[in-house]
Every structure is written in structure tokens, then in C-alpha cells.
Amino acid sequence: MQSTNPATERPVREYESHSDGDIDEALERATTAFEDWRARPIEERQTKLGDVATVLRENAEEYARLITTEMGKPIAEARSEVEKCAWVCEYYAEHAAAHLSDERLATIPEADTKVVYEPLGAVLAVMPWNYPFWQVFRFAAPTLTAGNVGLLKHASNVPGCALAIEEIFAEAGYPEGVFTTLLVGSSDVERVLADDRVKAATLTGSEYAGRKVAETAGYHLKKTVLELGGSGPFLVLDDADLDTAVETAVTARYMNTGQSCIAAKRFIVVDDAYDEFVDRFTAAVAELTVGDPAAEETDIGPLAKGKFVDELHEQVEGSIEAGASLELGGERLDRTGHYYAPTVLADVPRSAPAACEETFGPVAAVFGVDDEREAVDLANDSRFGLGASVWTEDRDRGEQVGRQLETGSVFVNELVKSDPRVPFGGIKASGYGRELSKQGIREFVNRKTLWVQ
CATH class of the missing domain: 3.40.605.10 (Aldehyde Dehydrogenase; Chain A, domain 1)
Structure with a gap:
């Protein structure tokens, strides 16, 4: 071994x-x-x-x-x-x-x-x-x-x-x-x-x-x-605090180079906030430092194995072919090591690999929806049910939405995480x-x- x-x-x-x-x-x-x-x-x-x-x-x-x-x-x-x-x-x-x-x-x-x-x-x-x-x-x-x-x-x-x-x-x-x-x-x-x-x-x-x-x-x-596995939805409602939502979204997706079951993977944004969220989120992801994981300044390291890079790239290319818009990244990095560029896909069709499969790496998929009801429906339209995050300035509204989501845990105005003080686990697949x-x-x-x- x-x-x-x-x-x-x-x-x-x-x-x-x-x-x-x-x-x-x-x-x-x-x-x-x-x-x-x-x-x-x-x-x-x-x-x-x-x-x-x-x-x-x-x-x-x-x-x-x-x-x-x-x-x-x-x-x-x-x-x-x-x-x-x-x-x-x-x-x-x-x-x-x-x-x-x-x-x-x-x-x-x-x-x-x-x-x-x-x-x-x-x-x-x-x-x-x-x-x-x-x-x-x-x-x-x-x-x-x-x-x-x-x-x-x-x-x-x-x-x-x-x-x-x-x-x-x-x-x-x-x-x-x-x-x-x-x-x-x-x-x-x-x-x-x-x-x-x-x-x-x-x-x-x-x-x-x-x-x-x-x-x-x-x-x-x-x-x-x-x-x-998980394909965690990150719901951004029309009254969300975008400053905090965007900052947390970057951490929620790209921490551990995106190699996490509980990472946010599907960013479901109500249309009223969609364009601003995509612009600000993409700009923040572009600021991440890719490099030697032993260096203090590094945000994004290599994927654990070379085959993971190949699998992730196939998912990205398949999603673009299905109609997703490539906002950032979308390529292997030309350097020693198993590196993939931090990637943002927008306007992702529901049939695309980034919507239907778990992407295990630094790739975010952003979806636009008309309203809260459609956001919940899209979040639940997955065989996975590990964790979900909901963003709204109305705590009561956040709890109501959270109760409708088919996952083992829901965090309102916080990223999904495992904490010794609260139970953690999933449903469905x-x-x-x-x-x-x-x-x-x-x-x-x-x-x-x-x-x-």
C-alpha cells in the first residue's frame, strides 16, 4: 500500500x-x-x-x-x-x-x-x-x-x-x-x-x-x-443578505478543494437576486489562491487523485454541452499535481451532470428560479438528502423553508457543517x-x- x-x-x-x-x-x-x-x-x-x-x-x-x-x-x-x-x-x-x-x-x-x-x-x-x-x-x-x-x-x-x-x-x-x-x-x-x-x-x-x-x-x-454522497442545495431567497451569503457560499463550496460530501454544490438563487449573486460569487471565487497545499496562503490545493480530475472535467464539459454557461475556470491546470481550476457554472439545466450528479471538486453550479416555491422544488429534486442551507433575513421564513427540504439537516443563514453538539446524517441516497x-x-x-x- x-x-x-x-x-x-x-x-x-x-x-x-x-x-x-x-x-x-x-x-x-x-x-x-x-x-x-x-x-x-x-x-x-x-x-x-x-x-x-x-x-x-x-x-x-x-x-x-x-x-x-x-x-x-x-x-x-x-x-x-x-x-x-x-x-x-x-x-x-x-x-x-x-x-x-x-x-x-x-x-x-x-x-x-x-x-x-x-x-x-x-x-x-x-x-x-x-x-x-x-x-x-x-x-x-x-x-x-x-x-x-x-x-x-x-x-x-x-x-x-x-x-x-x-x-x-x-x-x-x-x-x-x-x-x-x-x-x-x-x-x-x-x-x-x-x-x-x-x-x-x-x-x-x-x-x-x-x-x-x-x-x-x-x-x-x-x-x-x-x-x-451529497449534492447540497444552497438556497438564496429574494431577501437574503448577499454580502454574507456570497462570502459563505465560497467557503461552503471550495473548502477542502470542494472534496466534501456536505459541501454546497447546487446554488439555487431566486431571480431577483440571481444576476448580482452570480457576479459577486464569481468575482470572489476568482480571488482564491491555487497552489502548494503546504503553503500558508493556499486556498485551493490538488484533488486527491488524478482520476478525480478526469471525472470532474467530464462533468463540467457535459454540463456546458447541456447548456450551462461557463463563468470561470473549467479546465485542468497545466502544472505538476492533480489541480483543477476553481469553476463556476451558471444557468445550469436541470438535466446537466452538475445538476444530477455529485461534483467532488472545486466546481459550483448556479441555478435561477422564479420564487421560493420553485427553489424548494429544485432543492428536493435530487436523489441525495444530506444537508441544505437557506439564506433569508426572515428567520421564521427560513425555518418554514427548512422544514420543507428533504435532507438530514438544514442550516438557515449558515453553511452545512458537522458539529459534535448536533446530530448529523442523511436520508435518501x-x-x-x-x-x-x-x-x-x-x-x-x-x-x-x-x-x-
């Missing part, structure tokens, strides 16, 4: 993949570790998680540079990712016990009836490369603190990040087997998930990968949480289940009814 720097196209390091025997030993260690780990008081597990946050912060620059080297994230954003990982650890270090406290139910006077929350066992996490630390800690912080043990199958282009995360838990004092990285390919996922020692799975990734994991887990009757907050830590537990009379 080899990692390659997408900015230079040079190999970084080779790693030896785990054999079938290695996998079996890891599963056995996890099973043994679970029996001890689940029996420890949750307050002890919370303390350990706080120690993880300390390790993250003490080595933040090292981890940020590893992220940037392996997947090309601009260094400032990589630092923010590490900081966010520390935050989610601190959140559950403070709140896990309360989120999993017994819930008493009123039944009959003679009975003490409650719901208790107990861990399931070994949980397999199949994680993506685009947020190589955050996606893992978003899973691990609640799941391990609930008393489960974790097995990480990370993306094959970020093996250094995968091993670094395992080392972080070890340095924080977690017992061997509580968190294990498996350096294996996608072809090994089915075998690992089918093993009786694995009790559940979570995946963040593509629709295809989600369907495969769900199929295997369903056959073996194992719990899953899936966070899949964007997956199911929730991560973060109280709802997230209760996904991989047995909600046991206990009736004592």
Missing part, C-alpha cells in the same frame, strides 16, 4: 498490507479487549478520551502536515481538522455519561422500568480520505467511549494517517485492541464484516460502497450507519443513521428495556 503526494505526484511511503492472518489476530485482540473495556466505568473511558484530545493538540502540526502530504488539503484547513478532532473528543469526554444514562419509563407502580444502553462489541469503520482524521474521530470518540472497540479500514491513499490515529489512541493509554487499524483493501471489507466477531459497521463514502456494506451487513443482520451528539453515541449500543418488579 503506497501513499502519494497529490501536489507533486511523488510517492511518499510504502506500507505493508495486513495479511489474512494479521486480520484474524486483530479480530481476536479486539474481541478480548472488548470484555475488559466494556466493564470499565464510563468515567474512566471519558478520561482516556480527554487524553486523546491532549495528544492531538500536542502534535497538531505533525498531524496536519501528514494530512496535507497524503491527500492535499491546504495546511490551514488541515490544522483546523486536527483541532476539530480534539473538540469532538472533549465533547464526549464531558457528555458521554449523560448521553448514555439510564432512562426511566413510567409503567406500573410496582415496577422500576428503564432503558439501559450497553455496547455491542467490535465496530468496523470504513472511512474516506477527504477528512482522514475527522471522519475517524467522529466515529471513534462516541463509539469507543460507549464501551465498544473499533476496527478502522481507512482509504488506501491515506495509510499514514490511519496508522497515526492508531498510535494516538495507544499514546493516550488505550488498551491494545480497543482501536485497531487494518491496512487492507476494499475487497477485504466483506470478509471482515461477515466475521461473527464484528457486530456492526459504519461507512462514510460513495453510494456504491454504502450499498455493498449494507448488503453484507443486512445478510448477517448487523447494525449499520451510512453517510454517503445520502444514507441513514446519525453521528455526533446524543443520537450519535446511541447508534452502536443495545437499547435494552429493563423491567424490575
Whole structure:
């Protein structure tokens, strides 16, 4: 298994993949570790998680540079990712016990009836490369603190990040087997998930990968949480504050070089604001700095792999052929590395690839609509349902529109984001289940009814 720097196209390091025997030993260690780990008081597990946050912060620059080297994230954003990982650890270090406290139910006077929350066992996490630390800690912080043990199958282009995360838990004092990285390919996922020692799975990734994991887990009757793709609508209504909407729109689309499931991808603008929004948005995107992701001034780095550039360019060309107007970019950059120019497409037809498919890179599609009703209809005209953003100066109106949108989350006058304090997840082809907050830590537990009379 080899990692390659997408900015230079040079190999970084080779790693030896785990054999079938290695996998079996890891599963056995996890099973043994679970029996001890689940029996420890949750307050002890919370303390350990706080120690993880300390390790993250003490080595933040090292981890940020590893992220940037392996997947090309601009260094400032990589630092923010590490900081966010520390935050989610601190959140559950403070709140896990309360989120999993017994819930008493009123039944009959003679009975003490409650719901208790107990861990399931070994949980397999199949994680993506685009947020190589955050996606893992978003899973691990609640799941391990609930008393489960974790097995990480990370993306094959970020093996250094995968091993670094395992080392972080070890340095924080977690017992061997509580968190294990498996350096294996996608072809090994089915075998690992089918093993009786694995009790559940979570995946963040593509629709295809989600369907495969769900199929295997369903056959073996194992719990899953899936966070899949997104084509997030960003609705700009006629009374929106365009200064803030435009500024946020640029961040919402181009952060992480546009390689994010929750990024705004379809900008749906009411006609009264359309021309001004397009002009101002395009001008702001043109100011973004494309360059070496290790440089402090860089806003847009390379895409993680060369094939992603090819796929994105095909979507852009197909959208232009369908009738979209190219306002900016629309081309590969002639330089070493997997770079694509920040791109803005306007007047995008609803049949164009940029309207129907998920664009995973620095490409924004802008749509004009007559009114609020058409904006909602277009936003919902998608097989995806991860997150949506609504812009209006009328908060009540924003909430009314938000309630009509078919997504797992809606943010009014804010970009879509994952925050440890609120549950996150999608519907439709964007997956199911929730991560973060109280709802997230209760996904991989047995909600046991206990009736004592």
C-alpha cells in the first residue's frame, strides 16, 4: 500500500498490507479487549478520551502536515481538522455519561422500568480520505467511549494517517485492541464484516460502497450507519443578505478543494437576486489562491487523485454541452499535481451532470428560479438528502423553508457543517443513521428495556 503526494505526484511511503492472518489476530485482540473495556466505568473511558484530545493538540502540526502530504488539503484547513478532532473528543469526554444514562419509563407502580444502553462489541469503520482524521474521530470518540472497540479500514491513499490515529489512541493509554487499524483493501471489507466477531459497521463514502456494506451487513443482520454522497442545495431567497451569503457560499463550496460530501454544490438563487449573486460569487471565487497545499496562503490545493480530475472535467464539459454557461475556470491546470481550476457554472439545466450528479471538486453550479416555491422544488429534486442551507433575513421564513427540504439537516443563514453538539446524517441516497451528539453515541449500543418488579 503506497501513499502519494497529490501536489507533486511523488510517492511518499510504502506500507505493508495486513495479511489474512494479521486480520484474524486483530479480530481476536479486539474481541478480548472488548470484555475488559466494556466493564470499565464510563468515567474512566471519558478520561482516556480527554487524553486523546491532549495528544492531538500536542502534535497538531505533525498531524496536519501528514494530512496535507497524503491527500492535499491546504495546511490551514488541515490544522483546523486536527483541532476539530480534539473538540469532538472533549465533547464526549464531558457528555458521554449523560448521553448514555439510564432512562426511566413510567409503567406500573410496582415496577422500576428503564432503558439501559450497553455496547455491542467490535465496530468496523470504513472511512474516506477527504477528512482522514475527522471522519475517524467522529466515529471513534462516541463509539469507543460507549464501551465498544473499533476496527478502522481507512482509504488506501491515506495509510499514514490511519496508522497515526492508531498510535494516538495507544499514546493516550488505550488498551491494545480497543482501536485497531487494518491496512487492507476494499475487497477485504466483506470478509471482515461477515466475521461473527464484528457486530456492526459504519461507512462514510460513495453510494456504491454504502450499498455493498449494507448488503453484507443486512445478510448477517448487523447494525449499520451510512453517510454517503451529497449534492447540497444552497438556497438564496429574494431577501437574503448577499454580502454574507456570497462570502459563505465560497467557503461552503471550495473548502477542502470542494472534496466534501456536505459541501454546497447546487446554488439555487431566486431571480431577483440571481444576476448580482452570480457576479459577486464569481468575482470572489476568482480571488482564491491555487497552489502548494503546504503553503500558508493556499486556498485551493490538488484533488486527491488524478482520476478525480478526469471525472470532474467530464462533468463540467457535459454540463456546458447541456447548456450551462461557463463563468470561470473549467479546465485542468497545466502544472505538476492533480489541480483543477476553481469553476463556476451558471444557468445550469436541470438535466446537466452538475445538476444530477455529485461534483467532488472545486466546481459550483448556479441555478435561477422564479420564487421560493420553485427553489424548494429544485432543492428536493435530487436523489441525495444530506444537508441544505437557506439564506433569508426572515428567520421564521427560513425555518418554514427548512422544514420543507428533504435532507438530514438544514442550516438557515449558515453553511452545512458537522458539529459534535448536533446530530448529523442523511436520508435518501445520502444514507441513514446519525453521528455526533446524543443520537450519535446511541447508534452502536443495545437499547435494552429493563423491567424490575
